Amino acid sequence: MGGMLAADTDQALPSPADLSxxxxxxxxxxxxxxxPWRRPGTTAWGVLVSExxxxxxxxxxxAPVWEAWMARWPTPADLAAAPTADVLREWGRxxxxxxxxxxxxxxxxxxxxxxxxVPADPAELEKLPGIGVYTAxxxxxxxxxxxxxxxxxxxxRVVARLGGQSDAGTAxxxADLAAAxxxxxxxxxxxxxxxxxxxxxxxxxxKARAPECGTCPVSGLCGFSGQEVPAGxxxxxxKYKGTNRxxxxxxxxxxxxxxxxxxxxxIDAVWPDRRMLDEAVAQLIxxxxxxxxxxxxxxxxxx
DNA sequence: CAGCCGTGGCA
DNA sequence: TTGCCAAGGCT
Numbered sequence: 001m002g003g004m005l006a007a008d009t010d011q012a013l014p015s016p017a018d019l020s021x022x023x024x025x026x027x028x029x030x031x032x033x034x035x036p037w038r039r040p041g042t043t044a045w046g047v048l049v050s051e052x053x054x055x056x057x058x059x060x061x062x063a064p065v066w067e068a069w070m071a072r073w074p075t076p077a078d079l080a081a082a083p084t085a086d087v088l089r090e091w092g093r094x095x096x097x098x099x100x101x102x103x104x105x106x107x108x109x110x111x112x113x114x115x116x117x118v119p120a121d122p123a124e125l126e127k128l129p130g131i132g133v134y135t136a137x138x139x140x141x142x143x144x145x146x147x148x149x150x151x152x153x154x155x156x157r158v159v160a161r162l163g164g165q166s167d168a169g170t171a172x173x174x175a176d177l178a179a180a181x182x183x184x185x186x187x188x189x190x191x192x193x194x195x196x197x198x199x200x201x202x203x204x205x206x207k208a209r210a211p212e213c214g215t216c217p218v219s220g221l222c223g224f225s226g227q228e229v230p231a232g233x234x235x236x237x238x239k240y241k242g243t244n245r246x247x248x249x250x251x252x253x254x255x256x257x258x259x260x261x262x263x264x265x266x267i268d269a270v271w272p273d274r275r276m277l278d279e280a281v282a283q284l285i286x287x288x289x290x291x292x293x294x295x296x297x298x299x300x301x302x303x
Numbered sequence: 304c305a306g307c308c309g310t311g312g313c314a
Numbered sequence: 315t316t317g318c319c320a321a322g323g324c325t
Contacts, residue, residue, distance in 0.1 A: 054321040058312070062321090095309030099323085132323045152321045171304080172322090199321060208319065209314080233318065240309075249309050287308095 011164035011223030016185040018221055020194055026217035027197035030204065035059060036067050044118035045110070046070055047143040051135045052103050057094050059203075065094055076116055079107035085300035088289070089256050097252055097289055102130030120144040133172065141195050147188035149180035150195040154202025159183070161206060164223025167234045208234065247271050247280040255290055261297035 032038070037050035049069060053062035069090055073079040079087070084104060091100035106128045110118055118139065119125050125136035133151070140146040151159075156168035159179050168176065183198070184191040205212050209229060219225040240246055250270040255262060271277045281298070284290045291301040 051321065056308090056320060056322055057310075058320050061311070093310060095311080096322090098308065102323085130323065134322060138321070150321085153319090154321065203321075236305090237318070238307075243307095245307075245309060252309085 011162075013159070013162055013179060013182060014218070014221040016183055016194070019183050019218065020185055020190065022217045022221065023197045023201065024190075024193055027193065027200055031197070031200050032204070034063075036063055042143075043074075044120075044139065044143045045074075045076055045107075048106070048118055048131075048135070048139050049103065051138045051142075052099055052106075052130055053094060055099060055130075055135065056096060061094060065090070065092060073107075076107040076110040076118075079104055080111045083302055084288075085302055088252075088300050092256075093253070095249075098287060099130055101288060105129045106131065118143075120146065122146070122148055133177075137195075141192045145189050145192045147184060147186075147191040148195075149177050149184065150199065151176050151180050152199060152202075153208075154199045154206075155180055155195075157208060158198050158202045158206045161211070161224035162218070162222050166224060166227065166230055167208070170235045244276065244280055244283075247273075247276050248284060251277075251280055251284060252289065255298060255300050258299070261293045261295070261299045263297055267298055 035050075036042075037046055042050075046066075050062065050066050053066055053069075072090065073082055082104070084101070087100050087104050088097055091097055109128060110116060119128075120140055120143075122133075122136040122140045125131050125139055126133065128136075131139075137148050137150040138152075141148050141150050149155075151172050153168075156172060156176055159176065160166075160168040163179070180195075180198070184194055201216070201218070205216050211224075211229065213219050213222070213225045216222070216225065247270075251267060254267065254270050258266075267281065268274070268277065271280075281290070285292070288301055290298055292298055
């Protein structure tokens with residue numbers, strides 16, 4: 001599309017009817033039933049928690065944390081009332097602990113401003129901290145059955161390949177959302193199932209590095225079917241070892257595992273570069289991920 | 304909008 | 315072993 005010459009690999013996307021006809025029977029037969037948040041009776045809050053935990057963390061790692069988390073704090077009010085230190089410890093080693101902080105803020109807002117009821121409207125959900133375009137759509141569609149495009153990295157890749165490209169761009173664009181929306185049938189419950197199924201297809205079959213076109217239910221509709229995935233990273237990757245994030249991770253790990261407040265000398269032992277350490281500690285305090293007691297020792301925030 | 308924010312599974 | 319890649323969001 002667009003004014004420039006289209007790549008010769010571009011291909012029209014399938015019609016909603018054609019896609020649904022292939023995709024939904026496949027989903028019914030092959031989707032993962034073991035994901036705990038897919039159990040009947042999971043609340044809207046439970047779905048929201050599962051989506052936040054799954055942001056940039058593999059669902060297999062999020063699942064056991066979700067189980068313990070929901071058993072301990074079943075409702076937004078429960079999480080809102082918890083000490084933040086407990087929340088960060090339960091989050092464990094899932095990474096990006098700011099997500100845990102924002103999830104608790106989310107719980108406080110839902111509990112106090114929404115009467116404990118998770119909004120069903122994507123625009124309303126997006127106002128909550130840590131809830132972006134993807135997560136808002138996921139809650140609205142997966143729990144409330146709305147007809148709305150749900151575009152994560154899996155769906156971007158599936159839609160790109162259906163259109164003949166080897167992979168999607170670096171970020172979700174309006175065009176991505178429009179393309180995904182164009183694949184949805186009119187009927188909302190069916191559209192919601194198509195959205196789930198597109199994600200599942202990306203996770204199980206249309207995988208980033210090794211797509212299994214031979215067993216793909218929509219290979220007959222796909223412009224990329226059977227082609228080789230180009231070698232090398234699909235986009236620029238960030239370093240971790242030796243970076244600020246690494247330092248932050250070490251400090252957080254120390255405080256998570258500590259019994260009580262920690263002396264600065266023990267913090268100093270986790271990283272040799274004093275400048276980097278000072279910077280990381282200052283950031284963590286500013287962001288509310290760690291705090292200090294009256295004696296100047298460090299600890300996870302009590303509230 | 305490009306860069307930043309953790310951590311671990313897996314090929 | 316090393317490095318890609320994860321149900322993204324925020325600034």
